[in-house]
Amino acid sequence: MRCRHARKLISQYIDKELSSGETKLFSAHIEACAACRLELEETKELSRMFAAAERVSAPYGFATRVLAGIEADKRPQNRLSHIFRPVLVRAAEVAFACVIVVIGFFSGRMLITDSPAPLSAAEMRSTFHLDVFESAPPDSIAGAYIGMTGVQNEK
Numbered sequence: 001m002r003c004r005h006a007r008k009l010i011s012q013y014i015d016k017e018l019s020s021g022e023t024k025l026f027s028a029h030i031e032a033c034a035a036c037r038l039e040l041e042e043t044k045e046l047s048r049m050f051a052a053a054e055r056v057s058a059p060y061g062f063a064t065r066v067l068a069g070i071e072a073d074k075r076p077q078n079r080l081s082h083i084f085r086p087v088l089v090r091a092a093e094v095a096f097a098c099v100i101v102v103i104g105f106f107s108g109r110m111l112i113t114d115s116p117a118p119l120s121a122a123e124m125r126s127t128f129h130l131d132v133f134e135s136a137p138p139d140s141i142a143g144a145y146i147g148m149t150g151v152q153n154e155k
Ligand SMILES: [Zn+2]
Pocket: 002, 003, 004, 006, 029, 033, 034, 035, 036, 037
């Protein structure tokens, strides 16, 4: 079996979709070929990560694109990427969470002021506090805080 053929069978091998004859040929090649063996290990790792990503309910298409990007970036001689990949995927998940937070923050900001102007520190504070104290009665500490920061006038 040639490497090219073996690589095509890797995912089927992992999913146990190969016939027993193919499995035999594939295993023999994997035994003999370190490059394909590594590829097999990496692919197994990826499928484990897909399962993990689904557990934390990251959008499947997002994870696929991230992993595809990492695959595309991988130089054959750069096997370090193999070691750092879990870190990269983790970082991608964190980045995704940050994007969601930022989108949520700015869309909330738009609703409050209709102004895309850059935020000052004070504005940023008032925006966050408005979310927290939105329904606070005016005579409470929160209400007093909103009065002090002048957020209610921005509507
Ligand atoms: Zn091979």
